[in-house]
Amino acid sequence: MNRIYSFLGFAEMNLANKLHQLIQFKFKQMKYKSQKVAYWFFAFSMLLLVLQITYGFVMGFARIGLDGLHDFIPFNTARAVHTNLLVVWLLSGFMGAAYYIIPEEAQRELVNVKLAYVQLISLAIVGVTAIVGYHFNWWEGRKFLEIPRQLDYLVVINVLLFLGLILTTLFKGKRKTTTALVLSMGLLFAALLYLPGMLPFDSQVTDSFFRWWVVHLWVEGVWELIMGGILSFLLIKLTGVDREVIEKWLYVIVGLTFLSGVLGTGHHYYYIGVNKIWLVVGGIFSALEPLAFLAMALFAVNMYRKGEKKHPNTLALFWTLGSAIVSFIGAGLLGFAHTLPQTNLYTHGTLVTAMHGHYAFWGAYAMIVLAIISYSLPNLTGRKLYESVRGRAAFWLSNIGMLGMTVAFGVAGVVQVYLERKLKMEFMEVQNEISIHFVVLLLCATLFTTGIVLYIIDFIKHGRPSDEALETIKN
């Protein structure tokens, strides 16, 4: 039993605690007052995560025939809300991460704290307006980019304000680290890539073509820079490995990302009515995309092994390593599973895609946001709840739950592909055959949600950020 406990990391907690008392840990607290603003972005993130999950359940129940909410929240509303909330809580998490990381890397206060709060509030207003609008048929039916054009302009202004604050802080700072540059570059490119999604087209094909410039080049391109930047910051803090070593590998990883990911966009162009050349280009380059995720996982695990200092915040370490590993499985392996044109011909637009979408988003982006929150929260609030059993349980329950959901989607997807596209059965006949897998999905989703609820209780127990948490021991 003890073995299992220590395998799950429960035993390490006490050890870590003692270690913490023994050595005065060098990097322990928040260093700049303005970092506190990050807390509120994280809190907003958590709120949206809860809402996202709620709408997930609405869809899950609809799929097993319990669609009592149909008149108020039809499936397309639930779906748009579910996926948009996902994107917004992740972005809010990334922004929080930037407000925490950039001052520390640049070694100065944020240039204007008030404007950062204005940015958060305006983000919340735009986000909430969009979500409410989806319940009243106010949207654009363009998968993942449902936000109406009018609101898009407000999104742009909001993001410009954010970038202005981050970039001026960086450039006025004492140092410009690679970590900070990669993170900021990711955020800047993410903003630029939002623009092609705003262009209007008469042709559904062209529309879809440029929609992928946003969706694909985000998750398989510039967001990986953001992830890499956060990962590298966390590894520097948690393992104590030399910055130069970590940042060198960071360049290699983001290099692999763009080398494969840009032309890899072609895997969305196989069957939407554009030239066959994409079958070759997309096939080859997207098949290379897992390399970047593999590199990320190896990088994180190796830095952890190399590290001599063991930071007492093992919870943050779990989320950090977990993110690097799960993203390789969800994005790398499960992405590869349907990225070759011969396979994608049959899986394109089926629940197989939903399987991959969940595990990839969870591993790469949800977990890295939860990692930076777990790392920064004790520093911002001064309450070191490193030993929390609740936090540990949150990690395992949410991960096991999400793995189960992925398997449920996957089995449903493979059966769907076989019955519908090989045996040519009717769509709805097949759907009725596979509805049992959605019962399993809902059970696993309950486990997952329990984990997230525990995480959020832990979040709340940390209390508010406080200036008393400012670093006192100068090194």
Added chain:
Amino acid sequence: MLSKKQARAFFLGGTLVTFLAFIGLTIYSFSDPQDQTNHAAITEQVVRGKDLWESNNCMGCHTILGEGGYYAPELTKVLDRRGPGYVKAVLMSPIPWEPNGRKMVAYGFSEEEAADLIAFFDWIDDIDLNGFDRVVSPLSKDDK
């Protein structure tokens, strides 16, 4: 051993080269001789159909060209499969269409709106999808 400087050069170089190739391929794909969509056949009615498709977020449940929600049937080649009469009845239904225990939103479109959407589907149906159309359309059922 690889230095940080070399690592950065790899990043910048790789990005530049693939990005330029990507732009080049995009321009090539949209050049007239490569058109697989019968672009000239996009009439005003087709565009109105697309607007309705978007403003009601049909894609939130259905896939088209394999893209969208997985809750409702693929609508590429729907006219081949069901015929325009059936599609029109679904679109104009004042109560939720629910043939197999799963409800569609009751849009209650007008005659004209239904015709616009059907024109849109008709245009979609003629796109050369590099073989995907055979997987999702009844034509493939005739394939031996």
